[in-house]
Amino acid sequence: MISFCTKLAVSAIVLRRAILVGAAFALLPSFLTLSLVLAEDSALSKDSQVCLACHGQSSMKKDMADGETLSLHIKGKAFAASVHNAIGCSVCHADIDLAKHPAPSKKKQTLREYSIARVEVCSQCHEDKAKLYEGSIHASLVRAGNPMAPLCSDCHSPHAVLSKAAASGPIDEVPCRNCHGAVFKAYAQSVHGLARAKESNGGAPICADCHRAHDVTAASSGNQIKEACLSCHSNALQLHKRWLPNAAHHFESVSCPACHAPLASRRVDLRLFDSNTKERVREKLGVPRFENRTKLADSKGQGLDTLALQSLLKEFNRDNDEGDTILRGRLEVDGGPEAHMLTEKGKAIKDCKACHSEGAAPFQKVSISIVGPDGRQLRHGAQQNVLQAPTSVDSVRGFYAIGGTRIKLLDILLMLALASGVAVPIGHLSLKWLFRKYLLKSGKHPLPQDKSKVGSVTSDS
Numbered sequence: 001m002i003s004f005c006t007k008l009a010v011s012a013i014v015l016r017r018a019i020l021v022g023a024a025f026a027l028l029p030s031f032l033t034l035s036l037v038l039a040e041d042s043a044l045s046k047d048s049q050v051c052l053a054c055h056g057q058s059s060m061k062k063d064m065a066d067g068e069t070l071s072l073h074i075k076g077k078a079f080a081a082s083v084h085n086a087i088g089c090s091v092c093h094a095d096i097d098l099a100k101h102p103a104p105s106k107k108k109q110t111l112r113e114y115s116i117a118r119v120e121v122c123s124q125c126h127e128d129k130a131k132l133y134e135g136s137i138h139a140s141l142v143r144a145g146n147p148m149a150p151l152c153s154d155c156h157s158p159h160a161v162l163s164k165a166a167a168s169g170p171i172d173e174v175p176c177r178n179c180h181g182a183v184f185k186a187y188a189q190s191v192h193g194l195a196r197a198k199e200s201n202g203g204a205p206i207c208a209d210c211h212r213a214h215d216v217t218a219a220s221s222g223n224q225i226k227e228a229c230l231s232c233h234s235n236a237l238q239l240h241k242r243w244l245p246n247a248a249h250h251f252e253s254v255s256c257p258a259c260h261a262p263l264a265s266r267r268v269d270l271r272l273f274d275s276n277t278k279e280r281v282r283e284k285l286g287v288p289r290f291e292n293r294t295k296l297a298d299s300k301g302q303g304l305d306t307l308a309l310q311s312l313l314k315e316f317n318r319d320n321d322e323g324d325t326i327l328r329g330r331l332e333v334d335g336g337p338e339a340h341m342l343t344e345k346g347k348a349i350k351d352c353k354a355c356h357s358e359g360a361a362p363f364q365k366v367s368i369s370i371v372g373p374d375g376r377q378l379r380h381g382a383q384q385n386v387l388q389a390p391t392s393v394d395s396v397r398g399f400y401a402i403g404g405t406r407i408k409l410l411d412i413l414l415m416l417a418l419a420s421g422v423a424v425p426i427g428h429l430s431l432k433w434l435f436r437k438y439l440l441k442s443g444k445h446p447l448p449q450d451k452s453k454v455g456s457v458t459s460d461s
C-alpha cells in the first residue's frame with residue numbers, strides 16, 4: 001500500500017516535470033505505462049525518471065545517416081543498478097535541453113561518429129583511464145579510422161557499468177571477447193581460463209591481467225607480457241634453472257607459450273634489431289620501407305633466401321651506420337589464438353630434442369619482422385635454410401649472440417652434443433659461431449673468412 005502511494009507520488013512529480021517540459025509532453029507514454037516503468041526502477045533519481053519516461057520504451061529508435069538504426073531504448077533497471085545511477089542522465093547528456101528535446105537533430109551522423117563524439121564525456125571524470133587509453137593500440141587504431149577498434153563504450157556499456165568487483169564475474173562477460181573471439185576460445189580452454197571459470201577470484205589471469213585493460217599495447221612489442229607472467233610466477237626462472245641449462249637465455253629467445261602451448265605450431269622470427277639503440281627496428285609512419293624492400297628482395301614471393309636476406313640487411317644498414325642492423329632470433333608460436341593455449345606444466349615441452357635436433361619442427365618456419373608504425377609486427381616469410389646455410393651465419397648472428405656468455409657455454413653445448421649423440425642444428429650453428437669467436441679471441445683462428453673450415457670443426461663434434 002505504502003509503496004503504491006510512493007509510486008503514485010513519484011509519478012505525480014515526474015508528471016509535473018513532464019508538463020513543464022511542454023513540447024515533449026506529446027510524446028509521453030500513457031500514465032499507466034509510466035507507472036509500470038517506475039515500479040521497476042524506483043532506485044532512479046527523478047532526473048533520470050524524466051528521461052526514461054520516453055527512453056524506457058523499447059520501441060524508441062532513430063535512423064542514422066548511414067542507414068543504420070540507433071536504438072534509443074535505455075534499460076532503467078540496468079541503469080539503476082549501475083555505478084552511474086548516482087550521477088543521473090543529465091550529467092553525461094548535458095547537451096540535452098529538455099525544453100527543446102527531442103528536436104530532430106540537424107547533424108546527420110553515422111553510428112560510429114555518434115559514439116566517438118559521445119564518449120568524450122567519459123574523460124571528464126575518468127581522466128586517468130582516458131590518458132592510459134589514449135596511448136593504447138586500440139586508440140591509435142581509432143585515430144587511424146579503424147571502425148572495429150574499441151571506444152570506452154564498446155567495453156563499458158555506458159548505461160550499465162557495474163563496479164569493478166561486480167564485473168569480475170563469469171569469464172564470458174569479458175568485453176574483449178566480443179572482438180577477439182578466436183583468442184577468447186583458446187584462452188577459455190587454457191590452464192588459466194579453466195581455473196578462472198572455476199574460481200573467478202582464484203588469481204588466474206584474464207585478458208587485462210596480461211595485456212592491461214586501457215593501455216593495451218601490441219602483443220609482441222616489448223617484454224610487458226613476459227613481465228606480467230613473471231609478476232605472478234615470480235619463481236619461474238629458479239624453477240626452470242633446475243632442468244634447463246641457461247634458462248635465462250631460453251627465456252630471452254623462446255617465448256613462454258612456445259613451450260607451454262605444446263599443441264601450437266611454432267616458428268623462428270628473426271627480428272631486425274638496431275645494435276646501436278638496442279631496440280627493434282621500427283617502421284616510420286607513411287614510409288613502408290620494410291614492405292617495399294622485402295618485396296624487392298623477394299620478387300617471386302617464395303620467402304627470402306639467404307642472399308635476399310643479406311641484401312635486405314644491407315638496405316637497412318644503409319639507413320644507419322654500417323653493421324648496426326642485425327637479426328635477433330626468437331622462437332615463438334605461430335598465431336594469436338595459439339599463444340593462449342597454455343596447458344598445465346606436465347604437458348609443457350621439456351624434451352631438448354624437440355628443438356635441438358636435426359630438422360626440429362619449430363625451425364621449419366621462419367619469418368623476418370620489424371615493428372610497424374602502430375607497434376604491431378610487420379612480417380615477411382623467409383626460407384627455412386636461412387637458419388642453416390653457412391653463408392647466413394653472419395646475417396643471423398644476432399640470433400646466436402643473445403646473452404654474451406658464449407664461451408663458457410661452449411663446453412655445455414659440446415657435452416650435450418657428445419653425450420646425447422644427436423645432431424644439434426642450433427648447437428651446430430652456435431658452435432660454428434662460437435668456435436670462430438673463441439678462436440679469434442684466443443688468436444688461434446685458422447682462417448677467419450673460411451666458413452667451410454669452421455663448419456668442418458663442428459661436424460667433427
Ligand code: HEC
Pocket residue numbers: 024025027028050051052053054055061062072089090093096098101102103104105
Ligand atoms: C518526451 C520524450 C523524451 C524525453 C522526456 C527525453 N527524450 Fe531523448 N529523445 C526523444 C526522441 C523522440 C529522440 C529522437 C530524436 C531524433 O530523432 O533525433 C530522442 C533522442 C535522444 C538522444 C539521441 C539523439 C541525440 O541527440 O543525441 C539522447 C542521447 C537522448 N534523447 C537523451 C535524453 C535524455 C538524457 C533525456 C532526459 C534529460 C531525454 N532524452 C528525455 C524523446 C525524449
Ligand code: HEC
Pocket residue numbers: 048051052055070071072073074079084087088089090092093114115116118119121153154158159
Ligand atoms: C556515464 C555517462 C552517461 C550516463 C550517466 C548516461 N548516458 Fe546515455 N550515453 C552515454 C554515451 C557515452 C552514449 C553513446 C554510446 C554509444 O553509442 O557509444 C550515450 C547514448 C545514449 C542514447 C543514445 C542511444 C545509445 O544507446 O547510444 C540515449 C537515448 C541515452 N544515452 C540516454 C540516456 C539516459 C536516458 C540516461 C539516464 C537513464 C543516460 N543516457 C545516462 C553516456 C551516458
Ligand code: HEC
Pocket residue numbers: 122123126129130131133138150151152153154155156164175176208212213214
Ligand atoms: C578494450 C576494452 C576497454 C576500453 C576501450 C576501456 N576500458 Fe575501462 N576497463 C576495461 C576493463 C577490462 C576493466 C576492468 C579491469 C581493470 O581495471 O584492469 C576496466 C576498468 C575501468 C574502470 C574502473 C577501473 C578501476 O581501477 O577502478 C574505469 C573507471 C574505466 N575502465 C573507464 C574507462 C574509460 C573512461 C575508457 C575510455 C577512455 C575505458 N575505460 C576504455 C576495459 C576497457
Ligand code: HEC
Pocket residue numbers: 083084087091092119121122123124125126152153156158161162163164165
Ligand atoms: C560525471 C562524472 C562521470 C562521468 C562523465 C563518467 N563517470 Fe564513470 N564513474 C563516475 C563515478 C562517480 C563512479 C563511481 C565511483 C568510482 O568507483 O569511481 C564511476 C564509475 C565508473 C566505472 C566503475 C569503476 C569501479 O571502480 O568499479 C567505470 C567502468 C566507469 N565509471 C566508466 C565510465 C565510462 C565508460 C564513462 C563514459 C561513458 C564514464 N564512466 C563517465 C563518474 C563519472
Ligand code: HEC
Pocket residue numbers: 137138141146148149150151154155175176177178179180207208211212213216217218219220376377
Ligand atoms: C570493439 C572491438 C574490440 C574490443 C572490445 C577489444 N579489442 Fe583488442 N583490438 C581490436 C582491433 C580491431 C584490433 C586490431 C586488429 C587486431 O590486431 O586484431 C585490436 C588489437 C588488439 C591487440 C594487439 C594485437 C596485436 O597484433 O598485437 C591486443 C593485445 C588487444 N587488442 C587486446 C584486447 C584486450 C585485452 C581487450 C579487452 C580488455 C580488447 N582487445 C578488446 C578490437 C577490439
Ligand code: HEC
Pocket residue numbers: 226229230233236239240243244250251254255256257258259260345346348349350
Ligand atoms: C624451453 C621450454 C620452456 C620455456 C621457454 C618456458 N617454460 Fe615454463 N616450464 C617448462 C616445463 C617443461 C615445465 C615443467 C617442469 C617440470 O614440471 O619439471 C615448466 C614449468 C613452468 C611453471 C610451473 C612451475 C612449477 O614447477 O610449479 C610455470 C609457472 C612456468 N613454467 C612458467 C613459464 C613462464 C612464465 C615462461 C616464460 C617466461 C616459461 N615458463 C618458459 C618449459 C618451458
Ligand code: HEC
Pocket residue numbers: 174176177180183184187192205206207208209210211219220225255257332335336337339340
Ligand atoms: C597469461 C597471459 C595472457 C592472457 C590471460 C591473455 N593473453 Fe593475449 N597474449 C598473450 C601472449 C603471450 C601473446 C603473444 C605475444 C607474442 O607475440 O609474443 C598474446 C597475444 C594476444 C593478441 C595478439 C594476437 C595476434 O594476432 O598476434 C591478442 C589480440 C590478444 N592476445 C588478446 C587477448 C584477449 C582478448 C585475452 C582474453 C580472452 C587474452 N589475450 C588473454 C598473453 C595473454
Ligand code: HEC
Pocket residue numbers: 191192195202203204205209210225226228229230232233256257260342343344345346
Ligand atoms: C595474474 C597472475 C598470473 C599471470 C599474469 C600469469 N599466470 Fe600463469 N597461473 C596463475 C595461476 C593462479 C595459476 C594456477 C591455475 C590453477 O589453479 O591451476 C597459473 C598456472 C599457470 C601454469 C600451469 C602451472 C602448473 O602447475 O601446471 C603455467 C604453465 C602458467 N600459469 C604459465 C603462465 C604464463 C606463460 C604466463 C604469461 C604468458 C602466465 N602464466 C601469466 C597466475 C598467473
Ligand code: HEC
Pocket residue numbers: 243244245246249250253254258259329331349350351352353354355356362399400401402403405406409412413416426430
Ligand atoms: C622450445 C625449444 C627449445 C627447447 C625445448 C630447449 N631449447 Fe635450448 N635453446 C633453444 C633456443 C631457441 C636457443 C637459442 C639459440 C641461440 O640463440 O643461439 C637455445 C639455446 C640453448 C643453449 C645455448 C645457450 C647459450 O646461451 O648459448 C643450450 C646449452 C641449450 N639450449 C640447451 C638445452 C637443453 C639441455 C634443453 C633440454 C633440457 C633445451 N635446451 C631445450 C630452444 C630450445
